[in-house]
Amino acid sequence: MSIHRLKDHWREQRMFLGRVVAAAIVVTLLAGLLMYRLVDLQVVHFEHFSRLSQGNRVRLEPVPPVRGLLFDRAGRALAENRPVYQLELIPEQVKDLEQTLADLQALGLVRAEDLPRIQGQIRSQRRFEPTVLRARLSDEEAGRFAVHRPRFPGVDIQARLARQYPLGPAAAHAIGYVGAVSEADLQRLEGANYAGTAQTGKIGAERAWEDLLHGTTGFRQLLVNAQGRTLQELERNDAVPGRNVYLTLDLELQALAEAQLGERRGSVVALDPRNGQVLALASMPAFDPNLFSMGLSSARYRELQEDRDQPLFNRALRGQYPPGSTIKPMLGLAGLHYGVTVPQDTVYCPGWFSLPNHSHRYRDWKREGHGTVDLEQSVAQSCDVYFYRLAVTLGIDRMHDFLALFGLGAPTGIDIPGELDGLLPSRDWKRTAFRRPQDQVWFPGETVITGIGQGYMLATPLQLAHATAILANRGRGFVPTLLAGVENPVTGQLEPAASRPLPALALDPAQVEEAIDSMVAVVHGERGTARAIGLDSPWTIAGKTGTAQVVGIAQGEEYDEETTDERHRPHALFIAFAPAENPRIAIAVLVENGASGSAAAAPVARALIDNWLAREAD
Known part of the structure; x- marks a missing residue:
């Protein structure tokens, strides 16, 4: 057989060409894949990988x-x-x-x-x-x-x-x-x-x-x-x-309020009744806020929390106390408003009051009684018996509704956080709180003691100042505010904050003046409980003392301050505004366990009134 017959040139050529084509296809596919990847990296996902690349050498710092x-x-x-x-x-x-x-x-x-x-x-x-x-x-x-x-x-x-x-x-x-x-x-x-x-x-x-x-x-x-x-x-x-x-705080007035309280536990709130601005908001004892901004240790924080005088507790907004006799002017106004009494009506006070067919005696703070008193003298002398009778006549429902008009029992809406509600008792509240049956919801004796601001009733010093400001302004109130204004960072101009007026109360102006006159008699009357602070006052001050019991006193017992533990003594309260005819400041003072509103709280208010009005006159 010839050697040429063993060699197939055409077949070898076709095989070579096939291999070349296959190699070309593989090379083309690989080149296409490479190009696709390059386009994907450099075009399609350029922004993404650019950011990743930047992250390796560029740091974004706030x-x-x-x-x-x-x-x-x-x-x-x-x-x-x-x-x-x-x-x-x-x-x-x-x-x-x-x-x-x-x-x-x-x-x-x-x-x-x-x-x-x-x-x-x-x-x-x-x-x-x-x-x-x-x-x-x-x-x-x-x-x-x-x-x-x-x-x-x-x-x-x-x-x-x-x-x-x-x-x-x-x-x-x-x-x-x-x-x-x-x-x-x-x-x-x-x-x-x-x-x-x-x-x-x-x-x-x-x-x-x-x-x-x-x-x-x-x-x-x-x-x-x-x-x-x-x-x-x-x-x-x-x-x-x-x-x-x-x-809105006035630093001088604030410092005076704190100095007047001194080492005593208590609170002072002063408002401008014309716009609701808070002039002073003091709660004592206080704390140094620099401790917190510097980073307070847990041990030091625990020490502040466990201090029995509670320096971290904001008594002005969160302290809930029986308002005592400070509500008597508003309650007297309620009697006039509902037509159950007139200013000339008199009540004889023998030093105690009993409900019909009951032997229990609700005592007056003055053991021998006040004798015959009308509305003005009952407020001026703080006669409990007058208001025991008035409370029973009004009933708890009308008392609740009228006092609520002055903001008691609800947050005032002040623009800093932490405010508590206080408590203005009513039948509905007690039914919910105590889950009592309908015929056992409210008892007459509870109405009696509510008439002198005791029992379930609670109010914060801010609420008392707010209610006082509404009365001072003859029924026109404002939401208390601490914001005076904000400085524009571009112009440097102060942009004042607007006051927030409340709906005016539908009250008889003559009746309001009767209530205010009774408060003036507290300070300037011959037998007023706070007459000591009004003797040499250059302005007419309307005020009301109050004392709130901390512990009850049993029938037949007498309160003895000297033998009573200091923390069991009554709280001392005083509300006031001045000048009575055109008020420019309204104040509530609370001194915990101060025993006497006239002795412990009223002088604090007088000092603030003198300071503020004297500077306003300059």
Whole structure:
């Protein structure tokens, strides 16, 4: 067989061409896949991968805003900012977070009680955002960290502005304080706007106007190296500072109210009846809000909480006390309003009162009685028997409805948080509270003691001041406010806050004047219970003393102040406004366990009235 017959050239050629075509197809497919991937990376997903690339060398850092300041009505500083050293951590730059926190704790730079707050904040924000470990470091602590800084990548000291209260405890319950941002705070706040922010308002004005005071967080893009060190600032969007807030408080009047209370537990609230502005809101004892802005230890906080004098308790808004005889002018006005009495009607007071067919005696504070009294003298001398009878005549339903017109038993609506309701008893309230059957809901004896502001009735000092202001303004009231105005950050002009008027009460002007005249007789009458403060007054003061029992006194027993434990003595109260004919200030004073409204509370009101009206006259 010939060798040429064993070789098939055509077949080999076809096989070669097939292999070339297959290789070309494979090369084409691979080239197409490569081109597709290039287009996908560089065109379709360019923005996405560009951002990922930037993240390797560019860090976005928040720029916290400067918190706005708080001033009183005259522009005196109540809350300022001062530079401090702040210890911060950036989670994405820390390899072992738990060990880092443990090492910082060992150096005394992080407190054990702060760890839950720190860990919660780290979980709630993005890993490139700084977390505040300590809001304020002392110079010694800053130096200690500087020595050990190489051990803590991702942890550094930053110069920040921190809250400072130059007046210390003065007006602490009204101003409030700032504290570390908690997980609960982050749920109510806009998280992105609090990046890099260590503190937020907790109570008082700091909490009420947090949105105005905080401002808007900015950011800056930083070029950093592999170790996280800043090489260059690429872009900056400046933060918008918070707005300055002016309060209606008068610092001089506030300081006087607190000085008048001194070491005693109590509260003073002063309002301008013409617009509802709060001139003074004192609750004593107080606390230093700087303790909270600096970072209060749990041990110190527990000590404040367990103090039996309760310095953290805002007595002005949250203290609920029997109003005692301070409601008598309003109750007398209720008698006139419903037509169950006239100013000239008289009642004989033998020193006690009994319901028909009952032997129980409801005693008057004056054992021998007041004799025959009319409306004016019953208020001036604070005759209990007159108001026992009037309460029974009116009945609990009309008493409730009329006193509610003056804001008792409900929040006043003041623009700082924390206010409690007080309690204005009624049949409906008792039916719900005690789940009593219809025929056992309310008893006549409960009506009797409600007539002198005892029993179930409770009111806060703010409510008493608010009710006094409505009466002083002849039935025209305003929602109490602490906001005087907000400073425009662009123009620097103060934008005043508008007052919030309440619907005017439908009262007979002549009857209102009868009630006011009876309060004037309390201070300026010959037998008025507060005549001691009216003897040399250059203005006409309308007032009413009150005493609220803390513990009951059994039938046949007598109250002996000297043998009674100090904390079991009655609370002393006094409400007042002046000048009576054209009121410019309305006041409620409460002195816990002060025993006598005329001796303990009335002089405080007189001091504030003198101070305010004398300065207004200048």
